[in-house]
Amino acid sequence: MEDYSNKLKQLEPLVATSGVSRRDFIQLAMMTGLSVTAAGSMFSKAVAAGTPKKGGTFRMGMEGGSATDSLDPRTYADSVMIAASLAVYNGMVEFDNAGNPTGELLESWEAKPGAVEWIFNVRQGIKFSNGKTLDADDILYSIGIHRSGDTKSPAKGILAQIANIKAISPSQIAITLSGGNADFPVIMGDYHLVVVPNGFTDWENPIGTGGYTLASFEPGVRLVFKNRGDYWKEGRANFDTVELLNIQDVAARTAALQSGQVDAVNRLDARTVDLMKRNKDLNILRTKGTGNRFCFVSRVTSPGFSNKDLRLALKWGIDREKIIESVYSGYAVPGNDHTLDAYNPYYNTDMPQRKYDPDKAAYHFKKSGLNGEITLSTSEGAWGSAVDCAQLYQESMAKAGITLNVKKESADGYWSNVWLKEPFCAVYWARRLSADQTFTQVYGSGSDWNDSDWRVPAFDKLVEAARVELDEEKRKAQYFECQEMIAEDGGMVCFGITDYLDGYSSKVMGTQAHARYDMNDLRIAEKGWFA
Amino acid sequence: MLRLILTRIFLGCLTLFAVTILIFAATEILPGDVASAILGQGATPETLAAFRIELGLNRPAYVRYFEWLSNALQGDLGTALTNKREVLATITPRLINTLFLAGYAAVIAVPIAIFLGIVAAINEGKWIDRAANIVSLGAISVPEFFIAYILIFVFATNLGWFPSLSTVYSDMGFWQKIHVVALPSITLTMLVTAHMLRMTRASVLAIMSQPYIEMAFLKGLPRNQVILHHALPNAAAPIISVIALNLAYLIVGVVVIEVVFVYPGVGQYMVDGVSKRDLPVIQACALVFGGAFVLLNTVADILIIMVNPLLRNSR
Numbered sequence: 001m002e003d004y005s006n007k008l009k010q011l012e013p014l015v016a017t018s019g020v021s022r023r024d025f026i027q028l029a030m031m032t033g034l035s036v037t038a039a040g041s042m043f044s045k046a047v048a049a050g051t052p053k054k055g056g057t058f059r060m061g062m063e064g065g066s067a068t069d070s071l072d073p074r075t076y077a078d079s080v081m082i083a084a085s086l087a088v089y090n091g092m093v094e095f096d097n098a099g100n101p102t103g104e105l106l107e108s109w110e111a112k113p114g115a116v117e118w119i120f121n122v123r124q125g126i127k128f129s130n131g132k133t134l135d136a137d138d139i140l141y142s143i144g145i146h147r148s149g150d151t152k153s154p155a156k157g158i159l160a161q162i163a164n165i166k167a168i169s170p171s172q173i174a175i176t177l178s179g180g181n182a183d184f185p186v187i188m189g190d191y192h193l194v195v196v197p198n199g200f201t202d203w204e205n206p207i208g209t210g211g212y213t214l215a216s217f218e219p220g221v222r223l224v225f226k227n228r229g230d231y232w233k234e235g236r237a238n239f240d241t242v243e244l245l246n247i248q249d250v251a252a253r254t255a256a257l258q259s260g261q262v263d264a265v266n267r268l269d270a271r272t273v274d275l276m277k278r279n280k281d282l283n284i285l286r287t288k289g290t291g292n293r294f295c296f297v298s299r300v301t302s303p304g305f306s307n308k309d310l311r312l313a314l315k316w317g318i319d320r321e322k323i324i325e326s327v328y329s330g331y332a333v334p335g336n337d338h339t340l341d342a343y344n345p346y347y348n349t350d351m352p353q354r355k356y357d358p359d360k361a362a363y364h365f366k367k368s369g370l371n372g373e374i375t376l377s378t379s380e381g382a383w384g385s386a387v388d389c390a391q392l393y394q395e396s397m398a399k400a401g402i403t404l405n406v407k408k409e410s411a412d413g414y415w416s417n418v419w420l421k422e423p424f425c426a427v428y429w430a431r432r433l434s435a436d437q438t439f440t441q442v443y444g445s446g447s448d449w450n451d452s453d454w455r456v457p458a459f460d461k462l463v464e465a466a467r468v469e470l471d472e473e474k475r476k477a478q479y480f481e482c483q484e485m486i487a488e489d490g491g492m493v494c495f496g497i498t499d500y501l502d503g504y505s506s507k508v509m510g511t512q513a514h515a516r517y518d519m520n521d522l523r524i525a526e527k528g529w530f531a
Numbered sequence: 532m533l534r535l536i537l538t539r540i541f542l543g544c545l546t547l548f549a550v551t552i553l554i555f556a557a558t559e560i561l562p563g564d565v566a567s568a569i570l571g572q573g574a575t576p577e578t579l580a581a582f583r584i585e586l587g588l589n590r591p592a593y594v595r596y597f598e599w600l601s602n603a604l605q606g607d608l609g610t611a612l613t614n615k616r617e618v619l620a621t622i623t624p625r626l627i628n629t630l631f632l633a634g635y636a637a638v639i640a641v642p643i644a645i646f647l648g649i650v651a652a653i654n655e656g657k658w659i660d661r662a663a664n665i666v667s668l669g670a671i672s673v674p675e676f677f678i679a680y681i682l683i684f685v686f687a688t689n690l691g692w693f694p695s696l697s698t699v700y701s702d703m704g705f706w707q708k709i710h711v712v713a714l715p716s717i718t719l720t721m722l723v724t725a726h727m728l729r730m731t732r733a734s735v736l737a738i739m740s741q742p743y744i745e746m747a748f749l750k751g752l753p754r755n756q757v758i759l760h761h762a763l764p765n766a767a768a769p770i771i772s773v774i775a776l777n778l779a780y781l782i783v784g785v786v787v788i789e790v791v792f793v794y795p796g797v798g799q800y801m802v803d804g805v806s807k808r809d810l811p812v813i814q815a816c817a818l819v820f821g822g823a824f825v826l827l828n829t830v831a832d833i834l835i836i837m838v839n840p841l842l843r844n845s846r
Contacts, residue, residue, distance in 0.1 A: 061696075067621070067803035068812070070614030150581045204616075219614055219621070220803055221698060221795040245698060249790050255683050255695040256793075262696075 051235075052510065052529040058239040060525070061253050061262035065246035067220030072203040073192050074145060074153035079266060082191045083522040084223050084244055088129075089194035089208035092120075092139065093185050099343050099515030101185045105134065105195050105209065106173075115180035115468045120173045120188075126232055130207045132197050136167035141198040155192035158437075180468030182475070183434040190433060191522075211237025211526050220246050225525070238510075238529035257282065257503045264508055264528075266518050268501040270331040276503060283504040287513040289333035289341050291498035293429045294383060296376060296393065299453040300491040302423035309368035311491055315354060317361035319396035320495045326392065327385050331501060335494035337487040339429045339442055343515035346435040346479035351487065358400035365402050373403040377418050381411030382426035389495075390426060420451055427451055429494075431516070435479050439463045443486055452491030459485050507531045536833050543829035550821035551603075555596045557817070558810050586612065586810075603818065609811035611804075618815045622797060626819060628699060629796040632788075633781035635712055636719035641774060644724045648731025648770075649763065653755050655736060663732075667725030679718045679791040686714060697792035715792040719785065723777040730773040734766040741765075768835045775831030782827075783820040 065080030073089070076082055094104040103109075107123040126134040143165065146153040161184075164176040177184065197207055206214055211233070212225035223244040231237040245262060247253045253265040254272060258279065268276065268284065277284050298305040298314060305311060320334040333342070336354055340347050374397075378390040390406045397404040409418045409425075418425050432438040440463060441447050445455035459482065466478035486492065500518035504511050510528035514521040520528070583589055602609065608618040647667075651660040670678070687695035693713045703711070738744060739762055747757045786798035797816055804812030 066807065067800045068611060068613035068807045068809055070616075072614075075613065152582065218624075218700075218795065219616070220799065222700065245696065245793065247696070247793050249793070251680060252683075252695065252791055252793050255688055259687050259691060259695050261694055 050509070052238050053531070054238050054240075054529070056239050056530040057241040057243065058264070058508070058525060058528065058530070059243045059245065059262045060519075061245045061247040061256050061265045062519075063246075063248055063250070063253065063267045065220055065248075069219040070203055071206045071214070071217070073142075073194050073196075074151060074155075076192055077154070079517070079519075079522060080223075080244065080246055082517070083519065083525065084217075084225075085191070085194050086210065086523050087212045087225050087242060087244075087525045088206050088210045088214055089196065090126075090210050091189060091191070092142075092193050092195065093189035095189055095514070095516050095521060097512055097514050097521075099345065101189050105139065106185075106188060109185055111182065111184070111470065113470065115182040115184065115470060116177050118175045118177070118184055119168075120175065122171045122173065123232075124171055126209050127230075128197050128207050128209055129213045129228055130197065132207075134195070134209060135170040136173050137170075137198045138195055139173055140165065140167055141200070142195045143193065146192060153192060155190055158187050158190060158433075161187075181436065182466075182468060182470055183436045186434040187437075212242055215241075222246065233526070236526050239525065242525045244525070254503070257505070260505065263505040264511075264519065264524060265503045266500075268503050270329040270499075270501065273331065273501050273503075274329070281506050283506045283508070283511065285502040285504060285511050285513060286331065287500040287502075287518060289497040289499060290343050290431060290515060290517075291332075291500050292383065293335060293339045293341070293431075293494055294332075294386070294389065294496045294498070295335070295339070295427050295429065295492050295494040296378075296390070296424065297427045297451045297493070298424040298491040299422075299451070301453045304370055304372075304374070305423055305491060307368045307370060308489060309364040310370055310374075311489075313361045313365040313368065313400070313402060314374075314493050315487075316357045316364065317397045317400045317402055318393050318493055318495050319356040320354075321356065322396065323389050323392045324496050327388050328496065328498060331499040332496045333499070335496050336483075337490065337492060337494050338483050339432075339492075339494055340435060340438055340483060341431065341497050344435055344438075346476055348480045348483040350480065351484055354487070356396060358396070361397070361400035361402065365400065373405050375405040375407050375424060377407045377409050377422040377425040379409040379411050379414045379418065379426065381409070381414030382419075383428045386426040386428075393495075420449075435482075436463065436467050439479075439482055443482075443490065454486075454490045454492075456485070456489070532836060535836050539829055539832045539836070543825050547822060547825045550825065551600055551818065552596070554814055554817040554821065555592075555599065558813055559592055599814065603815075608815040608818075611809050611812050613807050613809050613812075618811050621812075622800065622815055622819065624701065625795055625797045625800050628794065629782055629785075629798070631699070631708065632712055632715060632719070632785070632794060632796065633778065635709070635716040636723065636781055637778055639716065640720040640724045640777070641727065643720070644727035645731050645770065647724075648728045649735060649758065651728070651732045652735040652739075652762075653758050655732075660732075663728060667728050670721040671725040675718060675722055676787050676791050678721055679715070679788060682714050682718060683791075695792070697794045699795070712794070715785075715788050715794055718788055718792075719781055723781060727770070727773055727777055731766075731770050734769045735762050738762040738766045764838065767838045771831050771834050771838070772828075775827045779824045779827045782823045 060083070062080050062083065064078035066078070069075070069081050071081070071084065071088065073085060076085060091104045092106045093101045096102050103123070105123050105126065106120045109118060109120045111118050122134065122136050122139055128134065143159065145151065146155040147159050147162065161177045161179065161181060162175055163178040166174055168174050175184070181187070195209060200207060204217070209232070211228060211231040213228055215224040215226045217223050225242040225244070227237060227240050247256060247265070250267065250269045254268065254276065256262045257265045258276070273284055276282055296314070296318070298311060300306055300311065315337055324330060324332045324334060334353055336351060376390055376393065378386045380387060387406070387408060394404045394406050419427060429442060432441060441449055443450060443452070443454060443459065444463065445457065445460050462478055462482055466475050466482070469475040469478060502511065502518050507530050508528050509531050510520065511524065512520055587595060599609070606619065608622065610616060611618055611621065647663045651663045654660045683695045686692045694711055695714070697712050697715050699708050699711055735758060744757060744761055747761050783798075785796065786802055788794065789796045789799045797819055801813060801816035804816060
């Protein structure tokens, strides 16, 4: 019952964009116990609510900020500053809800065959909040601050592939890469890459093309934004004022939402979210399986783990469903032994989801000819519940007759002392921008972070070929094969990908699940409105 | 007496100086260096080296210490490494917030503790004494975040009397602040009252076994008059020191309360600074905390000298 009414609330915003038919909507509404007439008027109301309305003060309470924050895009690392940045600035490239790159300040683009040479068109007629009109030089400067010699920008690495960048005209930019990359526009959507006027350095008084201007900023406490009034995106930036409060503690965020002190919060607690769903003044939005990817990673070059059958035993012997149910209260999706998620356009939908099968695990273990115990290193330092997950893994392996020792490591220094060193350990991976980035950084032979030490020339070749492949069908087939290779042969047991859980007051509209980040790609201040 | 007081002040300054050395040494031995903590994943050997030079980490520690100390003495606490803001400008409003919360809690807690302590001593062994003991001990036996969550649940979520977020801003009026900060200050009151109450009660009762108290009883004074006029003035010294200790705790020990109530105090600033290895921020916060401790204890010592007839009249 609660589940239906919650679904209904999530459907309402979709009505306007004709994502849901009147018939479907009324059917669902009746399941929650409403009469046909009531459901019908609710549908009409939802249609009306679907048109963005202007006005109001929107208050967000978010985790992921700190007293050391700054609006210099080279320092961004967590949600609060990404959300703040996207209120004041615009990115180069935006992503639609399915995760495909769409034009933002770089309106459109074109690649020459081979995907080495790119032409980007700069959107025309856009004004910064200081009145200056956007041109190609602003874009060059905004990219340049992440590339110049001594920059500390985390985006430096992903921009290293740019061999040459120049403006052909005030409205066009030509970029030459050091090697082909059909995903390059996705790279340009990285959250560090936002646009400021050419030569801009006064980060305490930011100038951008975004829907809001900064009114006040106390790092780690609060940001206040005022509407600029003439935003270039139609139907966006609807609030008069936006307040972004830093609330690190999840209980404090929950209480603030329940008592109506804020209208939106991020990262709700999976253990209490079912209780909140009962509250009809709240709208709980779940984005399935785009969060952190939780893995137990074996190094395939270590003794024992070099045996493929042993690795298969590890993969069949984990009870993914049970871990997700008991540790994450069901708010995660099972992983399929690679770190790509179902929102990625190249996610392999043909490959069956691997399920717990103690018989298969026992079979492969026996076939491997190894007998003895396996040791798994884990720690709270890997991720908060890594020890719990490891203990459940131990249980399910025992049912297959395999002894798994769980070794608890110190949280301090886990990433430098255990990860990439111990033969079998707990690791989490965050979402990468593209399939190419995922495969290159996590499984590529040349990557320092290839934690399973699985270095396969045939796989590298396939990734390289897919990177420059502009034919979508061929590319898809190549990436499907990549995932099969990793899941079948690789050293990684990726058992779960967490959900994002946002909480909104039910009067906030424009809330949708997004492939990239929670809170509608951290752009809810821009995309939302009050009913 | 003046000489005694001056000695105290001199000793206070000396302690503070020792504290600065400790702070500097502690930040030197924090695991991981600032440069790599700030650069994180994007760190390459060249950027690390360049950044170390920019931070001055290539110079010997004692040179940096004296530079820091002399700057701090002139009121220059430096700029934060992470967001390049003036540390002094950031820490001042937060320190005012911290002092506001501490003062608010103290104004409630100190009179209640002393009053109940005296009442308990007067009624030693009676129900009111026991009730005061049980309630106050109960309040410090549960963790502070637990009290905080219960208060939020009852007074913010259910009754809606007070907000659950206690964030204060510079544009708020005084009474508005009083309302917003009510829940954290009540939480703190519950935490510090017991200690002061029991110390008041114990030191009053300790005096009660003295011969001159017995004399007072013998000349026919009622119990409450004996306690208020004869016992209490002589029991003041330990009470003053325990109050000073608790006030210092209210200033430096409330990070958890700041987190739960989202209160922008110095504690949260320091925690953020430590997690990012922002040295000037950590040093400034530690200096403020150390200073608060030393100052409060010195004031307590001076007060003790002033209330003690023996010390007051010594030459």
